[in-house]
Amino acid sequence: xxxxxxxxxxxxxxxFSKKLREVRLLEANGKPIINLGIGSPDLQPPQSVITALGKxxxxxxxxxxxxxxxxxxxxxxxxxxxxxxxxVYLSPTTEVLPLMGSKxxxxxxxxxxxxxxxxxxxxxxxxxxxxxxTKLLGAKPVxxxxxxxxxxxxxxxxxxxxxxxxxxxxxxxxxxxxxxxxATEAFxxxxxxxxxxxxxxxxxxxxxGFILNDSPxxxxxxxxxxxxxxxxxxxxxTFNMSGWRVGMVLGKSDYINHVLKVKSNMDSGMFYGIxxxxxxxxxxxxxxxxxxxxxxxxxxxxxWQLADSLNCRYDKKAxxxxxxxxxxxxxxxxxxxxxxxxxxxxxxxxGTVFGSQGEGYVRFSLCATTDVIEEAIARL
Numbered sequence: 001x002x003x004x005x006x007x008x009x010x011x012x013x014x015x016f017s018k019k020l021r022e023v024r025l026l027e028a029n030g031k032p033i034i035n036l037g038i039g040s041p042d043l044q045p046p047q048s049v050i051t052a053l054g055k056x057x058x059x060x061x062x063x064x065x066x067x068x069x070x071x072x073x074x075x076x077x078x079x080x081x082x083x084x085x086x087x088v089y090l091s092p093t094t095e096v097l098p099l100m101g102s103k104x105x106x107x108x109x110x111x112x113x114x115x116x117x118x119x120x121x122x123x124x125x126x127x128x129x130x131x132x133x134t135k136l137l138g139a140k141p142v143x144x145x146x147x148x149x150x151x152x153x154x155x156x157x158x159x160x161x162x163x164x165x166x167x168x169x170x171x172x173x174x175x176x177x178x179x180x181x182x183a184t185e186a187f188x189x190x191x192x193x194x195x196x197x198x199x200x201x202x203x204x205x206x207x208x209g210f211i212l213n214d215s216p217x218x219x220x221x222x223x224x225x226x227x228x229x230x231x232x233x234x235x236x237x238t239f240n241m242s243g244w245r246v247g248m249v250l251g252k253s254d255y256i257n258h259v260l261k262v263k264s265n266m267d268s269g270m271f272y273g274i275x276x277x278x279x280x281x282x283x284x285x286x287x288x289x290x291x292x293x294x295x296x297x298x299x300x301x302x303x304w305q306l307a308d309s310l311n312c313r314y315d316k317k318a319x320x321x322x323x324x325x326x327x328x329x330x331x332x333x334x335x336x337x338x339x340x341x342x343x344x345x346x347x348x349x350x351g352t353v354f355g356s357q358g359e360g361y362v363r364f365s366l367c368a369t370t371d372v373i374e375e376a377i378a379r380l
Contacts (some may be wrong), residue, residue, distance in 0.1 A: 013061035018146045023347050033341075035304075036365050039177075039321050039348040041240040043295065046284055049239065049277040049334045056273035066269030068260065070098035074275045077282040078248050083212075086218035094253035095226075097260055100245035100270055100280075102207055102234040105134050105259075106267070109230060109249065112167055112258040113201055114139040121170035123154070125178060125354035125361075127205065135147050142167065145357050148315075150325075152181035156194050164198045173205040178363045180318025188222045195228040201255070207234035207247075208276055208336040210289055212296050213319040226252045228257075237321055239281040240292075246270070246278045250295060296321070302373040307364065309380040310340070323364040324351070333359055344379045
């Protein structure tokens, strides 16, 4: 038996990969499981996107290798999107790099900047991939705690009191997953100043900005941000294109070039048709966002009703594709979700998936129809 690389000893299989096997086994045994745990949009992309994909097959270049930097018109569309939505002005030739999903970007950025032994500031709770990628590269995760009292924002004064001499990068994620908290311009301004003082590269992971959020923000809109910041974004949630795997990283040309060095050695370009579809998505009018959010508002009202039935507490001002809720006293997160799965055949995500600060919380997904959510309510 050939042994696996030692780096795999530092990580575990992704929670949802393991848990969904259990859920599928229950379904195979006849259990009528309602899955409210996963954030995979069930809605269709804009029709113009589907049409563009179909037409792309007629192009001579459709089946050829594509540029590592993506089609020029895709980069132009990304830059126009950032200008119109965030008032951020970027160069399409040097300050944007299309990605095969923003999850790919987490690995590429980390490979571009981290050396063995470097430290990385990672939110707790937060997206588990930040920590797993850091460990895979031999760097050290340094978790910073987020809590409800501070509206799930990092306490920069606490961080300043620590030894930051080995910290190379910091992951932030606003609007925040899983809590739905949003960052203010004032916070971003303080964060940029903090990063400059300590020579830390801040990466804002921003895929949820347009879901149930009246004021989308980019960290790159703050003066001086390009000196110390990159931003990741994605079409997965905003345009219901999670399976298409289209993301982007934006920022200073020197930083983008470092990421490109990694990316150009990892893939052979994004499929032409997907790029053509992405261009159409980025050109959508305000009507798209309005109609999308109307669907999610209706679903969220029902999820709030479901949470009320379970005696869970939540913040109605939170944004994003999930409802983050405090479980009743005396329950642990995993104990609560396991009981719900066993007794009512309803699966939701325990907050501990996202870190120790998620203990006592659960996450409901809005990626289910109103009929499905109403059935879940009826079961209670």
